[in-house]
Amino acid sequence: MSTPTRTPRQGLPRTPGGEPWPPADYLAAVPQDLPVVAGALEADPVVASTPLAEPAPAQVVEVPVPGAMPSVPARPLAVSATAGTVRRGLPRVPGGEPWPPADNPGVPVPAPGAASSPEPDTQAPLASVASAEPVDDVAIPPAPVESSSASTPAGDLRRGLPRIPGGQPWPPAAKAPAPAPAPAPMEAAQPVPAVVEPVAHAVAEPEVKAAPVAAPVAPAQLAAALSAPAASTAPKPETAPVAPRQSSPRPQPGTPPAPASGSTSATTKPEAQRHGPLTTKQWVLAGVLGAFCALGMATTVVLLARWILGFEAVSNFVVRYPGEYHLPEAAPIGFPRWLAWNHFFNFFLMVLIIRSGLQVRHQRKPPAYWSSKRSPKVSINLWLHQSLDVLWLVNGLVFVVVLFASGHWVRIVPTSWEVFPNAISAALQYMSLDWPTDNGWVNYNSLQQLAYFTTVFIAAPLAALTGFRLSAFWPKNAPALTKRYPIEVARALHFPTMLYFAVFIVVHVALVFSTGALRNLNHMFAAQGSTDPAQFANNWTGLWMFAVAIFVTAAAWAACRPLFLTSIARIFGKVSAR
Template sequence: MPFAPGSAIPAPGGAPAAVPAVPVPGAAVPGSALPTPGGVPSVPSAAAPGTAVPAPGGVPSVPSAAAPGTAVPAPGGVPSVPSAAAPGTAVPAPGGVPSVPSAAVPGSALPTPGSIPAPGAGATPVTPGAVPTPAIQATPAAPGATAATAARPASEAELKPARSENLKKQFTLRYNLMKPLTRKQWYGTLGLIFLAAVVVAAVAVVAAKLFLSTDMAQNFITEYPGKYDNPEGAPAGIPGWLAWQHFLNMFFLVLIIRTGIQINQTRRPKGYWTSKRGGKKISLTLWLHLSLDLLWVLNGVLFYILLFSTGQWMRIVPTSWEFLPNALSSGLQYLSLDWPTENGWVNYNSLQELVYFITVFIAAPLAILSGLRMSAYWPKDNKVLNKIFPIGVARAVHFPVMIYYIVFVILHVFLVFATGALRNLNHMYGGQDATNWTGFWVFVASLFVIGAGLAAARPVIVAPIAKLFGNVTAR
């Protein structure tokens, strides 16, 4: 029958063998057991954890809760191996000889041959009153790490790899968003835009027809037919210089859009240009794009001068708040496919006036300023200008402006042919208010010139011209 540590282990024949008492935490305090008549000690009224409760007849029973690390004696007086030995305690071998501790406490001396306690010797005495601290299982630390190292926050050197990886991911994402589009991606994007435009236009046509079938819409159209009278002194007709300006603007605009798309698509330019004064090396396509921009700006300056000196500005600049309801009326009539009656030779309708004003006085300056901001001619060391007009804003403006011009050209050409092609072409190219084929053939000739310009926008033809203004290299 098992006995508590420190109790007398009965030897064969009933003689108790003296075993050194080993104080165990929670053992009964001497004097706590009061002897009853007959010499049999009574059971303590409040036994501490780990104390042996004597059984009837003076034989102590097994402790109800053995202290951690104590050896539970096996039958026959030989103590068994503790079920959960405390770190550093000696595990008794058969015969009472304690073996070498399986996990020695750092700094403790291992028993050497000759120093093994004699059979029957108890465990190492514990200082009376000392209460062993229970072992708390912690997360395994790295070899050589201390408690302070495990508890301290990560250092800057340890966080640097994680930050570098995060920055790398952000850079990869931005590069994928801003890298040039391939030709297939361009066609796919334009195809989606065209498909979306067709769907939106179909829905708008149905909605406009349904709205114009109401009495409220008809009263609105009657009050605001789609245009208002020009101010006094506004000229009538389209002069010859305006017809030439129209052609040149169309020529430069088409080539500028084409070279802009090429710049976005090109990953390895076939040639580079550098100014004779030195500076940043740019691709031949970018040089052509900037050169066309410069010619377009010069033509635009001449256009502004003639526009305001001849009074033609009154035809494309709103001069009355009536243009707002009239522009809405014109838009509803266009959407319903019931084209508004007009005479562009004398007066544009309010929607035309609004679109021409946006194209000439808003879209054009935005395209010029944003393009200049992204070019090498911008004073990049000027902190005030850079703060007023950040390059991120310029990039966010330049591309949408190009899309606006593409949509404008498509809709403009479509409406020219859909609302009286011969008369409209005579206004723009023939310089006359008549219905004949003069303006049409001039328009066809202008298309051939624009096509020739697109065909000539190649490095083989551009390089000799670029050499006149700088150095051209293959790399």
């Protein structure tokens, strides 16, 4: 066995367009007489054709590199040179042919079925070269790979393909080298191993597989490994260190969970229920505000009326026209019982008509529908409103007929022009809170007479005519009549007429209680009275009857619901949900 005296071969450059590796000035530092590993072949590996019985590990010589940056040591890769076919590895470029090419002469090839050489446990630093003697395993340290944003974190070993068929990825996890301190904040990534070929050149090559692999290599990792030599020469970019992720503390048992980010600290209150355009609170506030405004306006009116009555001319006017004029001598006195019953029915029906009219005006989806053979399909609320209107018209017709038949019409129909100055005098007396001294059992004052006449002979017929135009009873085959009486006119007059009736009821009840409640209620509900105003001033009969009338009206108001209406409506027609 002879000692080789030639220098190591130079391989391919580490960078595109660079000098062959190792550089010529590094070869001077390599000793010419390299020791030969026991069991190595004396013949050149190019012409050797017989395999060794036991391949020996490669002898690695460390060559100092001036100015070289410290890198993480890696295990050298050994290639066995034995007879047989070429053992080809991964391609040099993504999508290329396996390296080395099949037609490359002089590449040591292993014999079929030959096992790969054992991996030495020694680690080779950067810039180490293999022995020049043709041995089985020659190793050259890999070049450091530039770290990138996708590189493996420090302390985590990037493992490659297995060395033997069916083995574990190499290197083993137990032999992971400790990370070396880096001068820059950027941590050094694992180097890509390089293979030195015995034929006149050596290149950096990823790990060569000896058999079918257990786990494939990702294309992105392969491209990064192939471009490692070019990236190693580029200057390392200055990157800011990544701040460690702060984990949120775990809540202690028994403590309420903290509110999520972006959510409001206070719990959103549910929206208040609306009754028409306003909520309950808004209605209460509006009522209180309206009461204060009404009180202020009433106080202003009283003060203004008293100031006007302070003038001598106005005082003489009130003396001349006390607020009423004398009726004809044939005018009846008192209230008959039919008039008291008619008054109760009129009050009862008018309240329900106003309620059902407001339901029709503000309804969105009717709860049910009513139809018959002679009437088209309408909502259950409209059916109730029209039915009450029919009953109210019948009660009004009975009142007018009996009123003129009994001669009581002279009490509500003006018979003298003196009604107007007496009405002005009565209004001034009411506004100054100095009530007129009239007896309703015998005669109304002029302001009452005009109000009753307007209600019975103007407002009631107007409500009936406009309601008939808006109802389903209006003839559909009368285009000329429809053109002369358009529905827009009826709609514009019907609702203000209802408001007039509502105001009349409120003012009428207020004056009844403020000008002698017991006496006036006896006249209206009990049909009791006398020409002497003080005779029934303490009689409670009328008040109890009025209380019964209020109770019955309130019960009917509450009963105007679909549950009760449908059972009554089925008697007169068909009720359906659509």
